[in-house]
Amino acid sequence: MKIAIAHNNYPETLKVVAHIKQLLEERDFVYDEKYPDIVITVGGDGTLINAFHRYINQIDSIRFIGVHTGHLGFYTDWRSCDVEKMIDALASSQAESVKYPLLDIILITESGEKEHYLALNESAVKRVSHTLEANVYIDDELFENFRGDGLCISTPTGSTAYGKSLGGAVIAPGLKALQMTEIASINNQVFRTLSSPMVIAPDQQVMIVPNSDHFVLTIDGERLNVRNAKKIVYQISKKSIQFDRFGHHHFWSRVKDAFIGETHDAF
Structure with a gap:
C-alpha cells in the first residue's frame, strides 16, 4: 500500500506529520507522493480540499484520510492524538471506503x-x-x-x-x-x-x-x-471522492459537532 501525506506548515501539524511518517516506516508502508493509494491529509478541511485538487487526475484510485490539528472539520475524522490508532486501523483492516459526490x-x-x-x-x-x-x-x-x-x-x-x-x-x-x-x-x-x-x-x-x-x-x-x-x-x-472508512465516518455526527456541540438528553 502506497501512502502520501499532504499538510499545512503550522508547527503543530509538522510534529504530527513527523510522527505519522515514523509510524508508516515502522509498519513498512511505502511512501509515494506521485501515485499513492491513500492520501493522509493533516491540517483542516482546506488542506484536504487542496489535496483533492492536487490528485484530481487520480481521484478514481485514491482514498483520503483526514487528520485535524485544529478545529474539527467535515473531512477530517481523526484527531492528532489518535494517529497511532489510525495507522493500526489502516494496517489491520481491509480496504473499505465511503464515497461522496x-x-x-x-x-x-x-x-x-x-x-x-x-x-x-x-x-x-x-x-x-x-x-x-x-x-x-x-x-x-x-x-x-x-x-x-x-x-x-x-x-x-x-x-x-x-x-x-x-x-x-x-x-x-x-x-x-x-x-x-x-x-x-x-x-x-x-x-x-x-x-x-x-x-x-x-x-x-x-x-x-x-x-x-x-x-x-x-x-x-x-x-x-x-x-x-x-x-x-x-x-x-x-466521479466521486473516496474516504477510507474505519466505522466512524458519519456525516450527521460531524454536522452536530460543528454547529451544535454537545447535547444533553432531557429524558
Missing part, C-alpha cells in the same frame, strides 16, 4: 470550447463590483432571470460550507443532489427570482448564462477571472 463544471466559451472542472464543495458565479445578470436554466428550460451578487452551486458535503452561510439546507451526501443558493438577489417590481435555495436532482443540469463578457468563477474558493464565456453547466459528476 462531486460537482462537475463545464465552462463553454463563445467559440464553443469546453473547459472541465471538478469541485468538492461548491462553485459560484459572481461579479466583483457590478450586479450579476444571468439566465438560469434547469435542463435547458429557462427558470429565472437572476439579478444580484451571484449564484452558488454546492454538493451535499459542500452544503455545510458557503451554501449554508447563504441560507441553504444541509443535505446528506447519500442524496447526490445539487443545491443552488442565491447571493443577495434583487427582488422588486421589476426583477423577480425564486429567493429560495433549490435542490436539483442528480440526473438534472443547472445552466447559468451570464449577460456579461466578464465575471468571476470560483471553484472550491479558487477564483478564475472569466472573459467571453457563453455559459456554465453544473451537474453531479460521475
